[in-house]
Structures are given as structure tokens and as C-alpha cells.
Amino acid sequence: MFANLHRKSLSLSLGLLLTGASAGTWAASALPAVDAGTAPANQTVHVTLILKLHNQAALEDYIRQTVTPGSAHYQQFLTPQQFAQQYGATDAEVARVQSYLQSQGLSSTVLPGHLAIRTSGTLSQFGKLFQTSVHNYVSRQNGHSFHKPVTALQIPSSIADVVDVATGLSSEKVYRPHHVSSPALASLGAPNVKLNAQSSKGSSGSSSNPTASGVPGEYTVGDVANFYNINPLYHRGVVGKGSTVGIVTLSNFYPSDATAYWSDIGLTTKPNRITQVHVDGGAAIDGGSGETSIDVEQSGGIAPFANIIVYDAPNTTDGYVDAFAQAVSDDIADSISTSWGLPEIFNFAALNVAGASNTDTSDAGDLRAFHKIFLEAAVQGQSLFAASGDSGAYDTVRDLGAGTGVGQYTAPLTVDSPASDPYITAAGGTTTPYSYQFGTGPTESVTQESVWGWDYLQNYFNQYVRPINLFSSGGGGGVSVYWHEPFYQAFTWGIRRSEPNQSLVFNDPSAGPTTLLQLPSHFAGRNVPDISLNADPETGYIFVSTVDGGLASGEGGTSFVAPQLNGITALLRQSTGHRIGLWNPQVYALQNIFGYGFFSPFNSVRAGDNWFYYGAPRYNQGAGIGSLNVANLDVFLRSGF
Known part of the structure; x- marks a missing residue:
């Protein structure tokens, strides 16, 4: 055969x-590592902003109904647009986040479900945006090199009510x-x-x-x-x-x-x-x-x-x-x-x-x-x-x-x-x-x-x-x-x-x-x-x-x-x-x-x-x-x- x-x-x-x-080879380094100094300020990275949901308890209940025979919404699945309207960030919230990013010199793209906004820029721009600096590190366990913020990210106060998580400033985790x-x-x-x-x-x-x-x-x-x-x-x-x-x-x-x-x-x-x-x-x-x-x-x-x-x-x-x-x-x-x-x-x-x-x-x-x-x-x-x-x-x-x-x-x-x-x-x-x-x-x-x-x-x-x-x-x-x-x-x-x-x-x-x-x-x-x-x-x-x-x-x-x-x-x-x-x-x-x-x-x-x-x-x-x-x-x- x-x-x-x-x-x-x-x-x-x-x-x-x-x-x-x-x-x-695939190990993460979220453990003891050697600080190798400030990462290059002009290094370009992708950062994704995950936005806060509206009515999450109602969303979880709706999900349960879609897979429960006899429920009012059994098999009534939503489209990304319907998800955005009922549970995602509002148009006004999305516009406010994108406007703020633009003011920082960052372009952005929003996904249809109003759940995430993608943007890219330099480590310097994002360090300023999130009030941190980014350093290079070398894992003491396997020699893996990576960069990550020195301190926890601070979401800007003007958009903190909309943005829940920012990912992309760390290259530390490498999945197996x-x-x-x-x-x-x-x-x-x-x-x-x-x-x-x-x-x-x-x-x-x-x-x-x-x-x-x-x-x-x-x-x-x-x-x-x-x-x-x-x-x-x-x-x-x-x-x-x-x-x-x-x-x-x-x-x-x-x-x-x-x-x-x-x-x-x-x-x-x-x-x-x-x-x-x-x-x-x-x-x-x-x-x-x-x-x-x-x-x-x-x-x-x-x-x-x-x-x-x-x-x-x-x-x-x-x-x-x-x-x-x-x-x-x-x-x-x-x-x-x-x-x-x-x-x-x-x-x-x-x-x-x-x-x-x-x-x-x-x-x-x-x-x-x-x-x-x-x-x-x-x-x-x-x-x-x-x-x-x-x-x-x-x-x-x-x-x-x-x-x-x-x-x-x-x-x-x-x-x-x-x-x-x-x-x-x-x-x-x-x-x-x-x-x-x-x-x-x-x-x-x-x-x-x-x-x-x-x-x-x-x-x-x-x-x-x-x-x-x-x-x-x-x-x-x-x-x-x-x-x-x-x-x-x-x-x-x-x-x-x-x-x-x-x-x-x-x-x-x-x-x-x-x-x-x-x-x-x-x-x-x-x-x-x-x-x-x-x-x-x-x-x-x-x-x-x-x-x-x-x-x-x-x-x-x-x-x-x-x-x-x-x-x-x-x-x-x-x-x-x-x-x-x-x-x-x-x-x-x-x-x-x-x-x-x-x-x-x-x-x-x-x-x-x-x-x-x-x-x-x-x-x-x-x-x-x-x-x-x-x-x-x-x-x-x-x-x-």
C-alpha cells in the first residue's frame, strides 16, 4: 500500500x-530568563486588541439554547454581524478605539464580529501606548530568545472601557x-x-x-x-x-x-x-x-x-x-x-x-x-x-x-x-x-x-x-x-x-x-x-x-x-x-x-x-x-x- x-x-x-x-524546541519561556536589554525600538510587531463583550451572561445562555433540544433558540446560530449587534462592541465604541489608534499613528482593521481590532506598529509606538518598555530575553532553560514588556500593559484610560486584552507585544510563548x-x-x-x-x-x-x-x-x-x-x-x-x-x-x-x-x-x-x-x-x-x-x-x-x-x-x-x-x-x-x-x-x-x-x-x-x-x-x-x-x-x-x-x-x-x-x-x-x-x-x-x-x-x-x-x-x-x-x-x-x-x-x-x-x-x-x-x-x-x-x-x-x-x-x-x-x-x-x-x-x-x-x-x-x-x-x- x-x-x-x-x-x-x-x-x-x-x-x-x-x-x-x-x-x-517548542518550550515556552514564561519562567526564569536573562534580560538582554531593550529591544530595537523600530522593530515592527502585530498587536491585536480584544474588545469587551456586552451581555456575556445572555450570550452564554443563548449558546446553551442553541444545543439544547426544545429550547427557543435550538440550532438558531448567529452570523458574525448578528453577534456584533447583540454581544460585540458597538459601532461607536469601535470608532472610538480606531480613532485613538489613529491619533497614535497606528492604522487598524476591525473584524466583523466587533470582537477584535488588529493593528501593527513599532515596539516604540506600542511601548508608549501601553506605558511600558520592551526588552529582549534569553531563556535559562533552553536558550530561546524572545522579547516581552518589562511591566504589565496599561490600557489607555480613554479606551479601557472597551478594550479587554492586548496581545502581540510578547514573543515569549512558543506553542507545541x-x-x-x-x-x-x-x-x-x-x-x-x-x-x-x-x-x-x-x-x-x-x-x-x-x-x-x-x-x-x-x-x-x-x-x-x-x-x-x-x-x-x-x-x-x-x-x-x-x-x-x-x-x-x-x-x-x-x-x-x-x-x-x-x-x-x-x-x-x-x-x-x-x-x-x-x-x-x-x-x-x-x-x-x-x-x-x-x-x-x-x-x-x-x-x-x-x-x-x-x-x-x-x-x-x-x-x-x-x-x-x-x-x-x-x-x-x-x-x-x-x-x-x-x-x-x-x-x-x-x-x-x-x-x-x-x-x-x-x-x-x-x-x-x-x-x-x-x-x-x-x-x-x-x-x-x-x-x-x-x-x-x-x-x-x-x-x-x-x-x-x-x-x-x-x-x-x-x-x-x-x-x-x-x-x-x-x-x-x-x-x-x-x-x-x-x-x-x-x-x-x-x-x-x-x-x-x-x-x-x-x-x-x-x-x-x-x-x-x-x-x-x-x-x-x-x-x-x-x-x-x-x-x-x-x-x-x-x-x-x-x-x-x-x-x-x-x-x-x-x-x-x-x-x-x-x-x-x-x-x-x-x-x-x-x-x-x-x-x-x-x-x-x-x-x-x-x-x-x-x-x-x-x-x-x-x-x-x-x-x-x-x-x-x-x-x-x-x-x-x-x-x-x-x-x-x-x-x-x-x-x-x-x-x-x-x-x-x-x-x-x-x-x-x-x-x-x-x-x-x-x-x-x-x-x-x-x-x-x-x-x-x-x-x-x-x-x-
């Missing part, structure tokens, strides 16, 4: 294997793509003999998809269809016609990679269906391009006749915010996914605001910026999905090398952002059934779909081969310590509060341990993930990426799950004849009412763990509600349950 594509080497360095963390490769266990002298899946049906559904490989580590979108009972929709001619999926990403890519993937697995797709939108000048083709290839290949493979719009932007907070804002204000995509993120706690004042207390978990602004955009998407009926991360219950590990004895930081229980926002569906990860054997050890099996966490491999090696440390690769999940428990989780069995005694500590070689952040204990926060699908690289996938050498196998991570849910939504949009809207209130209601069973849209994930949270026959912070039976979900949505 794949003979015409070049297979890339999947070897990871032994150092990465033993720490379970990345080399820090959430995909990982199978560990190079063979490099430890243990040949990896990975046997075929115990059942090509996976957790549910039929095994009739002709594009499936049936081989763990070489799965295709056809195997996803087999695992999660998507094939009945295909048999009805539901292939995503009339739907559009959006991808928000921070690396450009080669569209030919996606068409090569679809062609090579024998999948017939709509031709000429990929549109690229380069936001803020667009992103580079770089080490993250494989992530974008995955997103397009998976979403477009699940929904082979859906249109695809790829919004790519530079890998900064402002670029990420602007890409989402553009995708939402365009209002063309019926569903949008992203596979990039960072630990939620990197947004807290304690790590970003000079002089802030180490207990200050208020948002420095970025969480609020994303949240307002996500609210607009929800009221417009656009379903949003974000990968929940690949560090299990300890989201900082992959960014900081934390908690391993190798890095300089402790590893508190943490979740990933933007997946932790209550108005986006957090995509978690599982391991599907398969058998494995290493070296002279026995053959063992994962006998049921389980929460993805590589401690099962670590335990095997520790017992039969030689000790290793794979901490803490696995599906991201846990409890937000910023977003409160949303209404749709209020009656869900298994929802938990944050754990006590969680702190991020920097072990300074010269000054000793410094507590950078103390996380709230017993916080009644939003729980993630929401829905999970297969993400373990050991039961992972192939994908095609020119940047990564062609064809790769043994690939996984929750970055596969988010676009798969995006593609599934495109199928449901065609099948139901309307946008699906925010998934979360709908799927939690279905699970609370109907539970698990033959007719349920969900498969419970009762086994495995993500290094802290365990699978259970209910909601759990390893896999959320569980995995999907898509055909059953489709029946419920078409019936209006």
Missing part, C-alpha cells in the same frame, strides 16, 4: 527516551504541536515485536473499511472508521459533502502531502478542496509542518468530500489568537480543530507579571482572548476541538523536562491550553487493543481500549528487560485551576477538583529551589478531556510529511484525535443538515442520560491511566466521557434526542 513513499526513521535520541520530554513518535525501544537492545491488533474492530463497529491497514503503528483513517463505527455513515453516502473543516495551525505545510496520503491508502476524495489562509504573513514551513499535515490528512480523510481551510500564523500568542479570530470571523468552517498548545499555568500572572505573587493565578490576558473568540464560534454553531496534550496528567513535562531528575523544574499536575477552555472540546487519547513483545520478555496484551499512558511499557521494561523512564507520555487530562466547572459537567459522575500540594518549583543551581507558582487546592475546575480516541503511537498511525522525510509510521498523540473529531463533525453536519455547534453540552447530556451500552454513542474507557488518573466506567480525567460510537451519535443528533 505504501511502497511509493519514503519511510522515515523513527529513532528518538536516548536522552529523550529516558526523560520522556522533548528537547525544548501535540504529536509524538513511538519510543526507540530497539535502541536499548530490545527488538520491538509489535503484533497485530487483537480485533480489527477496535472498540466498536464493523471492520469493513477498505482503506484500513489493521496494523498497529500503521493505522489509517480507515482503521479509525472501523474502531469507532463510522462506516455506517459512509454506506449511506455521508462523506462530508457540503461541509467545511477549518485547521488552525502555527506551521505552513505542503498540501501535496495530504493528497499523497489519501491517494496512497486508496481513498477517493474531492479534488482541489484545500484552501490556505496565511494570517499575519503566515507561518513558516518548519519542524511543525508535520503537525499541519497530520491535521489535514486526518480531518480530510475522515470526511473525504469536505472542503478544508488551513489558517496558519506565526508561532506566537498573537499569531495563534489572530488565526482563531480569522477562522471564526470568516464563519465558513463548520468545525475547527487545533493540535497546538501549552500548559494552562503558563498564562498565569505569577509567571508573567513582574512582582506578582507566586499564588497569583489570575490570567495575564491570553486565556481571556481565546475565550471570547471561542464564545463567538459557539454562538455561530462552529464546533471547536483542541488536542489535550501528550504528557499525561503532568502537562509541563514535555515543555520543561520537569519531574524527571534531569530538568530543573518540578512537575505539578497540570492541563493544556487552549483545550482547558470550557467552550472547546478537549480531545484526549487512548490505546486500542494490541499485543506486544520486547527482547526475551513474554507476549503481553492491552485487552481493551484503555487510557493512554506509557507506564504500561515502562512497567514491562522494568520487569523483563532493563529499567527505563518514559514519564509522563500519555493522553493529557486533569482539572483546570483557572476555568470553573462548566454547567455541562455539573451532574457528571467522576468530575473531580484539583489536587492539593501542587507547585511549580525552579531548582536554581546557584540560589536553590524557588517556588514560582503555587496551584490552588480543591479548585472546582473544568475537567479535561471530553472525548478520546486512539492516540498511543504504539497503536498509532502513518502520515505523510515532506519536511519529516516522507512517510512516517508509529506516530500518535492527541493531535491525531482533534482533527479526527473535526472530520467526524463534518460527517454529522452533512447527515443532520445543519451545524452541530458546541459539542460539550450535547455529549455530556447524552452520557448523563443514556450512559454506556449497545445504543450509547460512547464506549467507556475503564482501564489504563495517564500516570495519575485512571480509567473507569464513568467520566475520568484520563479519557473523559470515553470514545465514540459515531453511528449511534449520528442517530441521536438526527432525532434531536
Whole structure:
């Protein structure tokens, strides 16, 4: 099936294997750094002003009604113009902000929903505007260079009643793509003999998809269809016609990679269906391009006749915010996914605001910026999905090398952002059934779909081969310590509060341990993930990426799950004849009412763990509600349950 594509080497360095963390290429630096002096005053940057909403409580109530059968506004989604009229800044407020910017020598563009105003200028102009200076810094953790304001931004008093957040003056945060490769266990002298899946049906559904490989580590979108009972929709001619999926990403890519993937697995797709939108000048083709290839290949493979719009932007907070804002204000995509993120706690004042207390978990602004955009998407009926991360219950590990004895930081229980926002569906990860054997050890099996966490491999090696440390690769999940428990989780069995005694500590070689952040204990926060699908690289996938050498196998991570849910939504949009809207209130209601069973849209994930949270026959912070039976979900949505 794949003979015409070049297979890339999947070897990871032994150092990465033993720490379970990345080399820090994508790590943020919202932590100790060296001040390298004032940044060039004439450096040009983009700054986006996020405006305050009107009647936000009414907006949230309206969103709930759009996805609640029997409500007055069920499926009555708004346009960006209607959103602006009812909940956005008024024409007068927008004009006042633009007039003020013009008086400062700054031109501006307002988005249709009156939620954001984009502008560009020099660091000198914006430093004066926000009463701060901007310095260059070098991370003490990974050498990453960036600039950011020395003090918190002060919104000018004449527009402070309209402007909530300004993003763009900091290039500190660099987001991570959430995909990982199978560990190079063979490099430890243990040949990896990975046997075929115990059942090509996976957790549910039929095994009739002709594009499936049936081989763990070489799965295709056809195997996803087999695992999660998507094939009945295909048999009805539901292939995503009339739907559009959006991808928000921070690396450009080669569209030919996606068409090569679809062609090579024998999948017939709509031709000429990929549109690229380069936001803020667009992103580079770089080490993250494989992530974008995955997103397009998976979403477009699940929904082979859906249109695809790829919004790519530079890998900064402002670029990420602007890409989402553009995708939402365009209002063309019926569903949008992203596979990039960072630990939620990197947004807290304690790590970003000079002089802030180490207990200050208020948002420095970025969480609020994303949240307002996500609210607009929800009221417009656009379903949003974000990968929940690949560090299990300890989201900082992959960014900081934390908690391993190798890095300089402790590893508190943490979740990933933007997946932790209550108005986006957090995509978690599982391991599907398969058998494995290493070296002279026995053959063992994962006998049921389980929460993805590589401690099962670590335990095997520790017992039969030689000790290793794979901490803490696995599906991201846990409890937000910023977003409160949303209404749709209020009656869900298994929802938990944050754990006590969680702190991020920097072990300074010269000054000793410094507590950078103390996380709230017993916080009644939003729980993630929401829905999970297969993400373990050991039961992972192939994908095609020119940047990564062609064809790769043994690939996984929750970055596969988010676009798969995006593609599934495109199928449901065609099948139901309307946008699906925010998934979360709908799927939690279905699970609370109907539970698990033959007719349920969900498969419970009762086994495995993500290094802290365990699978259970209910909601759990390893896999959320569980995995999907898509055909059953489709029946419920078409019936209006």
C-alpha cells in the first residue's frame, strides 16, 4: 500500500527516551530568563486588541439554547454581524478605539464580529501606548530568545472601557504541536515485536473499511472508521459533502502531502478542496509542518468530500489568537480543530507579571482572548476541538523536562491550553487493543481500549528487560485551576477538583529551589478531556510529511484525535443538515442520560491511566466521557434526542 513513499526513521535520541520530554524546541519561556536589554525600538510587531463583550451572561445562555433540544433558540446560530449587534462592541465604541489608534499613528482593521481590532506598529509606538518598555530575553532553560514588556500593559484610560486584552507585544510563548513518535525501544537492545491488533474492530463497529491497514503503528483513517463505527455513515453516502473543516495551525505545510496520503491508502476524495489562509504573513514551513499535515490528512480523510481551510500564523500568542479570530470571523468552517498548545499555568500572572505573587493565578490576558473568540464560534454553531496534550496528567513535562531528575523544574499536575477552555472540546487519547513483545520478555496484551499512558511499557521494561523512564507520555487530562466547572459537567459522575500540594518549583543551581507558582487546592475546575480516541503511537498511525522525510509510521498523540473529531463533525453536519455547534453540552447530556451500552454513542474507557488518573466506567480525567460510537451519535443528533 505504501511502497511509493519514503519511510522515515523513527529513532528518538536516548536522552529523550529516558526523560520522556522533548528537547525544548517548542518550550515556552514564561519562567526564569536573562534580560538582554531593550529591544530595537523600530522593530515592527502585530498587536491585536480584544474588545469587551456586552451581555456575556445572555450570550452564554443563548449558546446553551442553541444545543439544547426544545429550547427557543435550538440550532438558531448567529452570523458574525448578528453577534456584533447583540454581544460585540458597538459601532461607536469601535470608532472610538480606531480613532485613538489613529491619533497614535497606528492604522487598524476591525473584524466583523466587533470582537477584535488588529493593528501593527513599532515596539516604540506600542511601548508608549501601553506605558511600558520592551526588552529582549534569553531563556535559562533552553536558550530561546524572545522579547516581552518589562511591566504589565496599561490600557489607555480613554479606551479601557472597551478594550479587554492586548496581545502581540510578547514573543515569549512558543506553542507545541501535540504529536509524538513511538519510543526507540530497539535502541536499548530490545527488538520491538509489535503484533497485530487483537480485533480489527477496535472498540466498536464493523471492520469493513477498505482503506484500513489493521496494523498497529500503521493505522489509517480507515482503521479509525472501523474502531469507532463510522462506516455506517459512509454506506449511506455521508462523506462530508457540503461541509467545511477549518485547521488552525502555527506551521505552513505542503498540501501535496495530504493528497499523497489519501491517494496512497486508496481513498477517493474531492479534488482541489484545500484552501490556505496565511494570517499575519503566515507561518513558516518548519519542524511543525508535520503537525499541519497530520491535521489535514486526518480531518480530510475522515470526511473525504469536505472542503478544508488551513489558517496558519506565526508561532506566537498573537499569531495563534489572530488565526482563531480569522477562522471564526470568516464563519465558513463548520468545525475547527487545533493540535497546538501549552500548559494552562503558563498564562498565569505569577509567571508573567513582574512582582506578582507566586499564588497569583489570575490570567495575564491570553486565556481571556481565546475565550471570547471561542464564545463567538459557539454562538455561530462552529464546533471547536483542541488536542489535550501528550504528557499525561503532568502537562509541563514535555515543555520543561520537569519531574524527571534531569530538568530543573518540578512537575505539578497540570492541563493544556487552549483545550482547558470550557467552550472547546478537549480531545484526549487512548490505546486500542494490541499485543506486544520486547527482547526475551513474554507476549503481553492491552485487552481493551484503555487510557493512554506509557507506564504500561515502562512497567514491562522494568520487569523483563532493563529499567527505563518514559514519564509522563500519555493522553493529557486533569482539572483546570483557572476555568470553573462548566454547567455541562455539573451532574457528571467522576468530575473531580484539583489536587492539593501542587507547585511549580525552579531548582536554581546557584540560589536553590524557588517556588514560582503555587496551584490552588480543591479548585472546582473544568475537567479535561471530553472525548478520546486512539492516540498511543504504539497503536498509532502513518502520515505523510515532506519536511519529516516522507512517510512516517508509529506516530500518535492527541493531535491525531482533534482533527479526527473535526472530520467526524463534518460527517454529522452533512447527515443532520445543519451545524452541530458546541459539542460539550450535547455529549455530556447524552452520557448523563443514556450512559454506556449497545445504543450509547460512547464506549467507556475503564482501564489504563495517564500516570495519575485512571480509567473507569464513568467520566475520568484520563479519557473523559470515553470514545465514540459515531453511528449511534449520528442517530441521536438526527432525532434531536
